[in-house]
Amino acid sequence: MGNEQLKKIIATDCGSTTTKAILIEYIDGEYRQTIRGEAPTTVEAPLNDVTAGVINAVTELEELARLKYNDPNIKFIKDDQIHLSKPAEQKDIGVDAYVSTSSAGGGLQMMVTGVVAKMTGESAERAALGAGAIVMDLIASNDKRPNYVKIERIRNLRPDMILLAGGVDGGTTKHIAELAELISAADPKPRLGSSYKLPVIYAGNKKARDLIKDTLSKNTDLIITDNLRPNLESENLGPARDKIHELFMEHVMAQAPGYNKLMGWTKGPIDSELKNIPIMPTPAAVGNIMQTIARQQGIEVVGVDIGGATTDIFSVFTEEHVFNRTVSANLGLSYSISNVLASAGLENILRWVPFDINHSDLRNMIKNKMIRPTTIPQLLKELVLEQAIAKEALRLAFVQHKEFAVSLKGAQKKREIADAFSQSLSGETIVNMLTLDLLVGSGGVLSHAPRRNQSAMMLVDAFLPEGITRLAVDSIFMMPQLGVLAEVSEKAATEVFEKDCLIYLGTCVAPVGKYKEGKTALTAKIELPDGEVFSEEIPFGEIRLIPLDVGKTAKAELKPGRGLDIGEGKSQTVQTELHGGVVGIILDTRGRQPFVLPSEDEARVANLKKWMNELDVYPKEILE
Amino acid sequence: MGQAYSAGLTVTDSIVLRKERILPLKGKVLVKKGDKVKAEDIVAETLLPGKVIPFNLANKLGTTPNLITNYLKVKEGDQLKKGQLLAQTKGLFGFFKTAVRSPTDGEVESISSITGQMLLREPRIPVHVKAFIDGLVTDVIEKEGVIIENKSAYIQGIFGIGGETFGEIMMLIDSPEDVATSDQIDESCKDKLIVTGAMAPYDLIKKAVDMGVKGIITGGIDDEDLKKLLGYDIGVAITGHEEIGTTIVSTEGFGNINLAKKTFSLLKQFEGHKASIHGKTQIRAGVMRPEIIIPIEFTAEDLDYKQAKQTILEIGSTIRVIREPNFGVIGKVTALPEKLTNVESETKVRILEAELETGQKVVLPRANVEIIED
Helix, strand or coil: CCCCCCCEEEEEEECCCEEEEEEEEEECCEEEEEEEEEEECCCCCCCCCHHHHHHHHHHHHHHHHHHHHCCCCCECEECCEECECCCCCCCCECECEEEEEECHHHCEEEEEEECCHHHHHHHHHHHHHHCCEEEEEEEECCCCCCHHHHHHHHHHHCCCEEEECCCCCCCCCHHHHHHHHHHHHHCCCCCCCCCCCCEEEECCCHHHHHHHHHHHCCCCEEEECCCCCCECCEECCHHHHHHHHHHHHHHHHHHCCCHHHHHHHCEEEECCEEEECCCEEHHHHHHHHHHHHHHHHCCCEEEEEECCCCEEEEEEECCCCEEEEEEECCCCCCCCHHHHHHHHCHHHHHCCCCCCCCHHHHHHHHHHHHHCCCCCCCCHHHHHHHHHHHHHHHHHHHHHHHHHCECCCCECCCCCHHHHCCCCCCCCECCCCCCCCEEEEECHHHHCCCCHHHHHHHHHHHHCCCEEEEEEEECCCCHHHHHHHCCCCHHHHHHHHHHHHEEEEEEEEECEECCCCCCEEEEEEEECCCCCEEEEEEECCCEEEECCCCCCEEEEEEEECCCCECCCCECCCEEEEEECCCCEEEEECCCECCCCCCCCHHHHHHHHHHHHHHCCCCCHHHHC | CCCCCECCCCEEEEEEEEEEEECCCCCEECCCCCCEECCCCEEEEEEECCCEEEEEHHHHHCCCHHHHHHHECCCCCCEECCCCEEEECCCECCECCCEEECCCCEEEEEECCCCCEEEEECCCEEEEEECCCCEEEEEEECCCEEEEEEEEEEEECCEEECCCEEEEEEECCCCCCCECCHHHCCHHHCCEEEEEECCCCHHHHHHHHHHCCCEEEEEEECHHHHHHHHCCCCCCCEECCCCCCCEEEEEEEECCCCCCHHHHHHHHHCCCCEEEEECCEECCCCCECCEEEEEECCCHHHCCCCCCCCCCCCCCCEEEECCCCCCCCEEEEEECCCCCEECCCCCEECEEEEEECCCCEEEEEHHHEEEECC
8 A cells, every 4th residue: 555654543433332542553664553542422412423522532542642652742633633644743743544433323224125035135135234234124025024014114114224226137127116116105214314315225227227216216315326236146236335335424424413523534645645534334344354354364254243232243255255244133242132032042041051040030130131231240150141141142143144144245256047046045155164264253242251261162152163263352342443444554454453453362173073972083283382292182072272372373283083074174184383372272072063062951061061171261169 | 431330210209300292293282381281181193194005006907007097087195085986997898897996095195107006095193192291381392292391209110011101109018028919909909000019920910900000110020920921022122112901110120129218118108199100111222211200299480400410429329239149239339449350250340349238348340230319
């Protein structure tokens, strides 16, 4: 990018509750994140102005920077706004770029349509999710609801915008025209403010454009763009995604209090000229950084952000770096915790718990967390229970992700006609755990677990990584800011991502396949940097933890049991380097595809205790 | 920095309340500023658009969409009576005509010669907004609704189900830790708001519904009972729309939890008084909690409404523990150490020290208490 003039950058993420600011500096030839500050988001009364929270968070940055560098002259704010320095100014004053993401006010909420739910509907959903939206509903010509129900639904939803897709180019126009008529009949109003018309993006059959104009241009703000499914074999999501971002800025953000002002502040040098950098929806920014990393390092990545209300999963798979994002709107650990219980069932939560608990007490505990979402587990048993619930929330969100991330993906990707008709939940997911290189967790329960070993175990139990997979957590959830920063400087974003954003937990090695209990499932010889050699024939159904520090690697020879696979094919020995982390190397021979916990309580509890002890997940007294 | 503790629920013998009573769509306000209203009075009304009924006219006529305009007997915007002729084909020599009649009273919304669809709209549906509380109309928002103010004894609940209702308060218990039984539900409970103590057991709730009890006020409620009552597990706490035949307000949470002493004595003090309650609960964005509102005598000058102020956690503050251990117990803050401290779960948190009602001295995460205003 050649943006060497970037010495100091401020990036903020305006969340629904907190505005988080980070300072990135160019020091000794590299970009590092040096200081962070935060303040409550101020989009609601009495302040009603998002910039107040931004100024507060940046003021904290400023104060901390003055302390850190013992320099009282450092100044980031001038005339009540973030100051972008001019070349002539002294180095203490201002920054070179300011970028921001936002999910305040509930983020971007959309409704999408398609003619066939599993074809154009799915493509439309992918476009909206990829652009960082929450998809409130997918209305398709072939979904089973009668039209009057669809009309009621459209009217009641009040989305920020609608993505109207359907039909391939040149195909029949009847169905898409009917969808437009339903929208027109519902006369939907935008969620924020009634002073503007609801934006509707038309990205369907080209031939139907005039019909759509006739039906919708009077009552909605109609924007026409390229068909996101021009034919059955390809998707072209880019133009629709760009339009969504444009409208997000123009309509949704502009309606949120103070955003007009903030949009004027976000600037950075592009091609040596100070230009506006659009505010990105937070999840879109996370997608951006993940794709950048995957592309630059040539790796496959899964990222998860588990919050109080929702769980977002991002993935980049295949050689084409196909990106997918899903939002599990009602899987979370506070507001939605009760829904995890409802969706997973009590038995699935309890299977991760190494002690007896009265079912009725557990149900009441979960509900009490729902109604008092900010409380934290003081008792160890409650922590174990919350982490058990987290495993189930993550597992369910990942199931949804795998079902959604199926083979037809991304712009211009070609596929055979024969495949097009089977695009469904039929196991054509592109999520391949065996080729996955990096699994990144974030969100309170993963980033702030009292022991990092707990984060590692939650990730392993919920996602069941196969073969060799590096594990990490995003310590302060910096990915959004880095995602929007990548728009100004990819170099700065990726350097900070590598050095400051991720805390590497270590590497998980897990042979795939079923075996008999006790039979050797993995013969591992690992040469540690201090010269020590770990060598063991590990039976099926075990876990081993070998400490290896962050930044260190160990030479490993990994021989799976006959018929088992750790990435190079069945029974194939792998010679590789394993990366360390704050937890270390986890050798997991508990089996994959399937991973099965014993059905009898006694055996299950004994196994859980054994594994948790080995991984040093909880204090010994609870595992005795 | 965000505050570390919960703001706490309001329980007070006297507060000036202000309630916005707004229509879902613009309509007509039926009262004027200065009017005294009763909870059951209708203060505003409007007509919601009727349901849309789409149907495929082309199919019914047995023709192609582009030809339907030739056969129409109505146009967009026309008012309709049920059975009215909408379209009719010309038939053959005047015979074999196909006629399509309106299945409903209403209006022609739109006619499409592309898809052959005709959209009809049913007549508008009247919607009334009641005052909900006895009080004084202090402001009228033209075409939208009113602001009603009063002075009340007031208890905020933590969780509830069911909508707005009103009735007389009736105590079924003698102390905050008692639990009423279904045997206590009889004819005398009809139309009342009954106070059941530390729990409202399932069979009691069932009998109360049968007996026509308007509302149930309880300390705790058991989640399994709730699931049985509703027939489903509540996933996300957005409630208030349930129709189980009564309204339930839980003031403390899930499980068997004693009523807070102050809550109990307020309810006892106002036994026999009329109160308004609702179970509406929303935990995310725009927090809403159930309410028990007991109007008391006031003059217009009393209505000096103050925005709820942020409560501050300080030494001497009365708190309630809102997570195990000691869930539900009341205490007083004795110290607020600044440094982060490890609790049993090894979580590093900001803590406070407190002396509980039981005399026990404890260390608690600040996040696990709520302040009770004295």
